[in-house]
Structure formats: structure tokens, C-alpha cells
Amino acid sequence: MKTWTKLTLALLLSLGGLTACDKDSDEDDFETVIPETDETPTSAQIKGYVFYPALTSATTTNVEQLKVPAGFAVNKFAEGIGKPRIMAVTSAGHVYVSDRDAGTVTLLQDTNNDGVAERKQVVATIKQAHGLAVQGSKLYIVAVKELYVADINMDGTLSAPRQLLNDLPDGGQHPNRTLAFGPDGQLYLSVGSTCNSCPEPNPELATMLVANPDGSGRRIFAKGLRNTIGFGWHPQTREFWGMDHGIDWLGDDEQKEELNKITQGADYGWPYIYGEGKYNPGDRPDNMTYAEYAAKTTKPTLTYQAHSAPMAMVFYTASQFPAEYQNDAFVAMRGSWNRSKPSGYKVVRVHFENGQPVRFDDFLTGFLVNNDRSHFARLVGLAVNRDGSLLVSDDTNGVIYRVARQ
Template identity: 70%
Template sequence: MKFNYRHLKTILKSAVLLSAFSFAIVSCDDDDDFWDAFIPETDKEPTTTQVEGYVFRPALVPADVANVNQLKVTSGFKVAKFAEGLGKPRILAVSSTGLVYASDRDAGIVMLLTDTNKDGVADDKKTVANIKQAHGLTIYKNKMYIAAVNEVYVADMNANGTLSQPKLLIDDLPDGGQHPNRTIAFGPDGKMYLTVGSTCNACPEPNGENATILIANEDGSGRKVFAKGLRNTIGFGWHPETGEMWGMDHGIDWLGDDEQKEEVNQLKMGADYGWPYIYGEGKYNPADRPQGDTTYQQYLQKTTLPSLTYQAHSAPMQMAFYNGAMFPAEYKNDAFVAMRGSWNRSNPVGYKIVRMHFENGKPVRFEDFVTGFLVNNNKAHFARLVGVATHTDGSLLFSDDTNGVIYRVSK
């Protein structure tokens, strides 16, 4: 029997289950009470559930003309290649002069892409930094900050876009484990923010800096935990009007096709977002019980729940608030998110760029913006998306690290 967490609507009548759990279930109108009976608050009673898990990885096909031409983008927009043959471009950053940077974690480089004739296609590419497992990029006060697994570097930006020799600021970030891809940005407060994912799918972390967002001074000093209970928040940023910090966290795998949904969280100092014990709208993770004498309910009471959720296993990556002038006014201050795509699901989801609508400074819904990277009846793909950034000309750039392409959406 396949269970859907806290949303079970059927009535259990099985005498086998009744005897196994030693309680009588007459009806399941109260979903919360029903589910709590299967995940008790303490380990004095057995915890049991059945989860149906899948591994499905669509085949990879080329990003050829035919595949790119069938991409679907919101009416009034067009999508085309900005650059290709790039290896595995991941996080994107754009300078105030329109220079485009991309990290390639596997190659351990930062690339500079320039469009000198302003035709929407990069005509020059060069490597401007060599750093093992370089991933997170951000530009602050005309300096490039680069985050690797354990390190953070800073380099001066020259007028032509090249970088000085990177200087090491931090060398003791936690080891990566399952989630080694650090991202970095500076907030309106001038502080450095670093994401540090979990080492595992779901487990108590021995290092208190894993599964967190860290905050530090501009030079990397004074580092401390800003928020915790975040499995892997790659994409985050500050709403341009409210200054509030928002991020998208990756859900736990192996809870079924539709669990755990990806979370949109308002990120606040000192908040705990529940991982690995509480997820989604306050659900209990049956595989990991709070440690010590703490019950699930007690942990739930101190957990900050998401403001919005998205299809499980979509794998949200970089996120960018739109601040350009090319798109219609209603796009201003909405966010774009690269959904990398699923592997732990029977039918693939993600593999797209989505728009997160904000109203009165709060996220309210998602809609597809660029789709079509799944082809051959969803049996193959030609892009898994990672980076997203607004270009100075107002277009939107996003990267694929499977076929080595950066795409551009324009009016």
C-alpha cells in the first residue's frame, strides 16, 4: 500500500494493520491524527510507512537546432543560445558593464564571456580564474567573490573583465558530502552570505555549519550560522523592494514521487527550517527522529515553515530577481528560478525555467517561463539548468551544464 504523507483520504479497514499498530481506526477524516499514528512522537511505539521510490534519468541528446527550435517560452519572448561549447557552466554573474561570468565546477575555472557587438551572442570566451571546484560567484564593490567547497576567494576585476590573482579569504568551510556546491552573495546589509548544503539526504549533521546559510563580514571574518535546517539552498536573494531574503531549498529524496516538495523560504536570522526532522507544511520525516527527548511536535513548534512549495524533485538551482528594463513592467521584482530536473521520480519534472510571482513582497505562485528541454516523450533531455541571471540589457541568461550552453531570453 502506498501512503501519501498527511494527505491520506482513504479509510483503513485492514485487520492486519489494526493488530500491527494496536489501535482502532474508524475513519480518516482527520488526516493529521491518522498520519501521526504511523509516526509516533517518541520511539516507544513503532514507526512504519511504505514509500515507493524510483530512479529515472532521461537520456542525454544534443542541443541541436531542432531541439532548441522547439523550446517553448512565454508569449512575446524568444529564446536562443548566447554561448555554447562551454564545458559545464553552472553559476552565472553579470557585471555592471555587461560582462558575463560562469563557473565550471568540474574544470575548476571561472569563464568570462563577452558580447562585443551587442547582438545577443557571446563572441569571446576566456578563463579568468583557476580554482579547484569553483562554484559560487558574486560581484561586490568591483570584486569577484568565488566559493569552492571549503574555500572563499576574492579577486579584483580589471577594466577588461579579467581578474587579479584570487586571494584566499576562508579555507575551513565544512566538507561537502552529498551537497558540495556553495553559493555566495552580499546582502543589503553589506554582509557575506554563504550556503552550505547537507552532507547527506537526511541525517543529524555532526558539523553545525552543514545544512545552513552562513553570514560573515566582507573579508570573511566573524562567520556564524545565519539560518539552519536547510538541506540545500542553492538559489537565494533579496526582494528589491522589501529587502527580505528568500531562498529555495531542495527537498528530501526517497519519500516518494510527490514528496518532499521544494520549499520557498523567507530566510531570517536564527530561524530553523526543520531539516531533517520536519519538512514541507509541517510533516514528520519517518526516517529521522529528533534526537534526545525532543518529540516531533516539539521540533515542529520551533520550525519555520515554507511560504510556498513547488513540485517535488524539481531541484531548484540559482534564483534571480528580475531588475531589468527589457521585460514588461509586471515582471519587475519577480524571481526566475532554474529547475535542474528530477532523477528520483518515475516521471521527470523540472528541466525548465520558472517565474515566481510576488505580490506585496510575498511569493504567491509559479508559472512556466521556458520549457521543452525534455524531449522524446520525456525519455530524453538536452539540458539540466543551473545558473540564471539578468543581463544589463534586460535579457535573462541561464546555463546548462550537460551540453555546455548558456541561453538568452529576450523580447
């Protein structure tokens, strides 16, 4: 069990030249002087924290105190399944879940419709398997550098996976590739950065890639995305939305997590520009000022509390939840490790009005216990099951939770 650790870092950077002074006076522990030219040194003094709430068990008592909106209930859909990460569901009710550490894909199925998976079967073994996507009668699986596809049999088992790609960029700090098929039938792959903040030598890093379903024709769709694990398309507008992880070590409340409208050819600023045009003191663009770089970047539509670590994102189009949930999105917030008071450790709802996101609301909370000194889940995957319930995976205690109407 991990105990509390608190580390205060005072970082003073003297980095020679950047762009016009951009001081964030609203942030007590983040003060910078970032010039537009190298005639003046850059300096930043930042307080950073390491804080891991202790891990405790997903006991009946802990699960029973989880909070959801009135009219909903939470139960364990499955447990004892290793470290479940990303999930994908077929129309037949086959739930596939990846375990990156074990290198497996497991099939779960609620065979008697009681809200609990009776069937648990490993159906694929692929080193560092992570992202999953169902397209027709096929399951796509992405590891760090490899993309596979397998045929889904009538009973939910898989054919031997066939490799489509083996040359995706190296993983580094963010090896957790995710994938999904867009309304255009193309395959979209998220490739995170190798680092917290650095210029990347490989242009495919910190991007959203797009390819044909067979992996051919791969190209960069958008860049400057540090780690957009969760993404999807609004069911009505078909606009592309993704939650990007903010830069670490800029203070308790920076960098906020970003909800971006992802468009072809756009640059979302990482590692130089973040939020509403703020400058990152640790890195500066080559051959242009910060202001010039900021002018060509796309700003986030909404932001969320820093270090919450957004993971999977799914739009709701099923019929079990009330009509007001239609076409809204859910995001799993894994939870912070580098903030003095923990953030995240919950599922949030993104409200859309007229096709545009307007706010975040808590949906599933209570995984932090003991006055936020302990936790019993760090959330990763989300999926809407065949019955319209929401499935949520936790890779610390090996549980998949189910949120359903009572």
C-alpha cells in the first residue's frame, strides 16, 4: 500500500530567450517571466507535489457509498480480472477488455442479464495490448507499435489476430495507444508524447493519426496533443472531440485538462502553448516567438481541473438513461498523483447543448475515501453495454463497475 508522500519542488529555469512577458497572476504557485526574445532570461518558480492517496480494497462498504445521480445504482459487473484498461462492446453483448500488463484481451458476458458478467475468457494474447475498437464483425487491437485485427466469432471468441502495422512510434512516457473508427469509416489512432514536455523528433508523436481500416495510408490528422486517450464523435454533429492530458509540474492548478474540438491539420500547442494561449516556460518554439506560435494554435473549448488525467471518453446514445443524457459524453478521470490535494478519481458527464459542450458535471464519485487520504479505484475505460448501462474499469483493484437505472 502506498503512503502519503509530499515533495515540494522549487524550479528556477534560466533558459535564455522566449517571448513577450506572460505572467499568470491568478496562480499563486506558478509565476513566470517569459520574454519574446533571448535578450532577457526566462525564469519560472513552480511548486510541485507528489501525492499518492493510499490504495485500499473495493469492499462492499466502499462500493455502497459511491455516489451517482438520483435514480441510478452502481454494482460490480466483474472483478478479479487483473488490471482492466480499455473496453469495447458488440451488439451481441460481448464485452472485450484489455490488460496492458498481462498482454491480454478478455471477453466478459452477462449471460443471464442480471448486471454481472458470468463469463470470463481470455480470447487474445498480445504484448502490451491496450486500445480496442469494434468495427462490424472485427475487433481491432493496438499495442505500443503494433496494430492488429481479429474476426469476432459468433460466440465472441476471436480468430488469430493479424498484424496490420508494426511501426507506430516508440512509447516513452505515454505508450497507451487508443483507437476508434470515425463516421467516415477511417481508423483514428491516438499517439501520445514520449515525455512530459519536449520537442519530439518523430512528427507522429503527440498526434492524432488517421489511416484506412487496413492500416494503409497513415497520416497525421492533428498535432500538439500531449496524450488524447479519450476521444469520439458527437452523434448528431459528427464533430470530433477529445480530452487531452495537461503538462505536469506547472503547479497544482496548471495545466488544466483540455476538451478540444479536433480538426484536420490543427495544432493544439503542446509543448509550447497550453490553455488559452499560455506559454510553457520549459520549452520554446524554434525560429518563431511564442506569440507567433500561439497565433497558429487551436485553443480548447472547455478545460477541467488540472492533473485529473482524463482517460476513456464515450458518447451516450442508448435508451436506458433519461432522455437528457442523449448525445452527452462521459469521461473517466483516472486521478492525480502530482497535486497537493487529489483531483479526478471519478466519472464526469460532459453536457452538450446544440451540439457544443457547455460544462462538466460529476456523474460517478466516491472512489476517494478516508478524507481523500485513500482511494479504491483509478478509472480507465468506459463503454456502454448492450442494455444501455455504463461500464467503468479500474486497473488497481481489477474491477469493472456498472452504472444503471434503478
